[in-house]
Amino acid sequence: MKFSWRVPGLVASVLIGGQAVSAIDLDLNSTDSIKQAASTAAYGLVKWYTGNNTGDVPGNLPAPYFWWEAGAMFGSLVDYWYYTGDDSYNEITTQALLFQTGPNDDYMPPNQTKTEGNDDQGFWAMAAMTAAEDNYPNPPSDKPQWLALAQAVFNTQATRWDDTTCGGGLRWQIFTFNNGYNYKNTISNGCFFNVAARLARYTGNQTYADWAEKIFDWVSALQLMDENYHFYDGSDDTINCTQVNHIQWTYNAGVYMQGAAAMWNLTQSDTWKQRVLGIINGTSVFFQDGVMYEVACEPNGKCDNDQRSFKAYLSRAMAATAKVAPFTFDLIMPLLQSSAQAAAQQCSGTAGPYGSFGNVCGLRWTQKQQYDGSFGPGEQMAAMEIFQSNLVTKVQGPVTNKTGGTSKGNPNAGSNSGTSPIVYSTISTSDRAGAGIITTLVLIGILGGALWMASA
Numbered sequence: 001m002k003f004s005w006r007v008p009g010l011v012a013s014v015l016i017g018g019q020a021v022s023a024i025d026l027d028l029n030s031t032d033s034i035k036q037a038a039s040t041a042a043y044g045l046v047k048w049y050t051g052n053n054t055g056d057v058p059g060n061l062p063a064p065y066f067w068w069e070a071g072a073m074f075g076s077l078v079d080y081w082y083y084t085g086d087d088s089y090n091e092i093t094t095q096a097l098l099f100q101t102g103p104n105d106d107y108m109p110p111n112q113t114k115t116e117g118n119d120d121q122g123f124w125a126m127a128a129m130t131a132a133e134d135n136y137p138n139p140p141s142d143k144p145q146w147l148a149l150a151q152a153v154f155n156t157q158a159t160r161w162d163d164t165t166c167g168g169g170l171r172w173q174i175f176t177f178n179n180g181y182n183y184k185n186t187i188s189n190g191c192f193f194n195v196a197a198r199l200a201r202y203t204g205n206q207t208y209a210d211w212a213e214k215i216f217d218w219v220s221a222l223q224l225m226d227e228n229y230h231f232y233d234g235s236d237d238t239i240n241c242t243q244v245n246h247i248q249w250t251y252n253a254g255v256y257m258q259g260a261a262a263m264w265n266l267t268q269s270d271t272w273k274q275r276v277l278g279i280i281n282g283t284s285v286f287f288q289d290g291v292m293y294e295v296a297c298e299p300n301g302k303c304d305n306d307q308r309s310f311k312a313y314l315s316r317a318m319a320a321t322a323k324v325a326p327f328t329f330d331l332i333m334p335l336l337q338s339s340a341q342a343a344a345q346q347c348s349g350t351a352g353p354y355g356s357f358g359n360v361c362g363l364r365w366t367q368k369q370q371y372d373g374s375f376g377p378g379e380q381m382a383a384m385e386i387f388q389s390n391l392v393t394k395v396q397g398p399v400t401n402k403t404g405g406t407s408k409g410n411p412n413a414g415s416n417s418g419t420s421p422i423v424y425s426t427i428s429t430s431d432r433a434g435a436g437i438i439t440t441l442v443l444i445g446i447l448g449g450a451l452w453m454a455s456a
Contacts, residue, residue: 021358023369026344026387028337034390035084037344040359041384042080042089045073048353048377052092057111059096062353065377067112068120069309070096075127076312076381082134083388083395090137097127098143105144106152106414115178118157118170122191125153126255129198132407133398147202147407150195152414157192158211166241168218172234184241185234186224189215190255197259201266201324202400203409212263216256216275229275229282231256247296251310253283254317261321261328276325280332286314290338291366292386298364308363309378312385315339319389323397333392340386345369347383 024040027033048065051058061070077093080086102109107124108116128149130136139145144152160170162184170188173181193215200208219225222241224232231252235241257279264272285295292311297303315336322332342365349360349371361383362372399405 021348021350023346023348023371024344024359026341028340028390031391031394034340034387035086037340037347038080038084038384038388038391039086041347041361041380041387042077042086044347044352044357044360045076045377045380045384046089046092047357048380049073049092051096057099058092059100060111061377065305066120067100067116068123069306069377071100071107071120071124071127072309072313073377073381075123075130076316076385078127078130078134078136079316080384080388081136082130083391094137094139097124097131097146097149098139100124101144101149104152104414104416105149106156107149108156113175116175117173117178117180118160118188119172119185119191121153121157121174122188122195125150125195126191126198128153129195129202132202132405133198133400135399135404135406138407144413145408145410147405147409148413150199151409151411154192154195154199154208154211155412155414157195162237165237166222166235168214169222169241171237182236182238183234184222184237186219186231186252187234187249187255189219189224190231190252190259193219194255194259194262197262197266198398201262201398202405203411204266204400204402205411209263209266212259216260216263219256225256229278230285231282248285249296249307249310250283250286250292250294250314253279253286254310254314257283257314258317258320261317261325265324273325273327276321276328277331280318280321280328283314283318287335287339288366290335291342291368292335292339293364293366298366303363305376305378307378308374308376309381311365311382312378315382315385315389319385319392320398323392323395333390336386336389336392339365340390342366342368343383343386346371346379349373349375351375 024037026037048061050056050062051060059070074093074096077089081090100109101107107121128146131146157170161168162171166184169184170192171181172183172185172188193212196208197212200212223244230248233245233247235244260272260276260279264276286292294303294307294310297307318332318336322329345368346362346365347359349362350358351360360375361379363374363379364372
């Protein structure tokens with residue numbers, strides 16, 4: 001059934017002729033103002049979604065946006081409900097998170113298996129974990145439950161840990177036929193770490209905590225994270241990870257920050273406290289005059305569709321960290337506030353996917369009071385996340401199974417994944433080429449230097 005679009009109550013009026021509209025007027029001292037800003041950005045985000053249209057696939061964004069970003073989007077919409085109390089998008093969110101689970105309830109759906117990577121699966125797992133922690137309404141009893149879905153992904157990824165090269169780690173790609181199988185990237189291992197750490201906190205099970213320690217130590221030993229807690233993109237196992245691609249992305253810092261904060265919350269250890277503080281200090285590279293930006297691609301105008309969403313995940317992680325590791329609050333909140341104010345000034349466009357509408361959000365928040373002309377689900381999601389993150393003091397902290405969590409788990413979830421045959425789609429030449437484009441560029445960056453990132 002087609003979703004009936006809800007128009008936000010305070011959307012700024014659109015000027016005639018497709019010109020820019022007034023930016024969002026954000027008052028950070030007003031809960032209602034923050035909620036309205038998040039609502040406006042959420043409306044623009046969901047306008048991009050077609051999975052609820054007749055004949056379309058629930059949970060998918062239309063091309064050229066990839067499956068992983070849809071999972072990230074629905075995780076953001078779970079948080080939108082959590083922060084604002086607005087359930088307008090819960091129906092499509094629940095439908096998507098359940099439809100894409102796959103036959104083994106582990107986010108390995110047949111429509112994605114030919115190109116799915118560990119990071120792709122990880123973003124859907126983090127969305128399910130967020131639903132468990134937020135006490136988002138549980139699925140019907142005959143459907144997989146949020147906690148069990150996160151556990152299933154953890155179990156499938158733990159079996160993929162590869163000690164044959166680089167001293168361990170997850171590969172980027174799951175299947176050997178995809179370009180990028182030889183790349184051990186920081187985000188795949190970061191999603192795995194994030195889920196393990198949050199499962200450890202939620203369940204109290206030591207196995208998850210042990211894995212979180214193991215992953216973090218491996219990332220550090222391989223110098224994918226340096227002594228200043230700067231996270232780099234990854235390395236190629238064909239050279240046994242002896243060289244590292246030093247590009248830095250906000251989402252890498254974000255997933256590790258949130259996971260480290262969960263581990264501190266669980267252990268209360270000085271080691272994890274110092275790690276959390278180190279990661280926060282390391283994010284200074286992503287702030288210009290207190291405003292978040294994607295340092296590797298915003299200055300040179302080369303952010304692709306994936307990278308335009310990355311600030312959403314750092315924003316989300318910073319808010320979660322401030323909540324579960326209260327000693328970080330005074331470090332984090334000023335950055336969330338100044339970034340939200342800047343982002344609001346970028347939400348003054350009118351170009352949309354299916355006709356014009358007001359308050360479309362741009363990418364470059366540092367370009368204050370001048371809409372940069374960009375638009376897409378990534379820009380909308382990032383704006384929504386930075387707005388709603390400023391409501392962190394208005395909500396209960398992420399729950400556990402001892403503090404009111406109601407999601408049912410299954411520590412054996414995903415156990416069928418290794419024995420049940422996977423139904424592969426026919427792999428065309430174009431599919432293979434498409435899966436390898438980013439990897440090819442990344443490997444060029446490792447071997448030839450990532451000079452493009454410094455050019456404006």
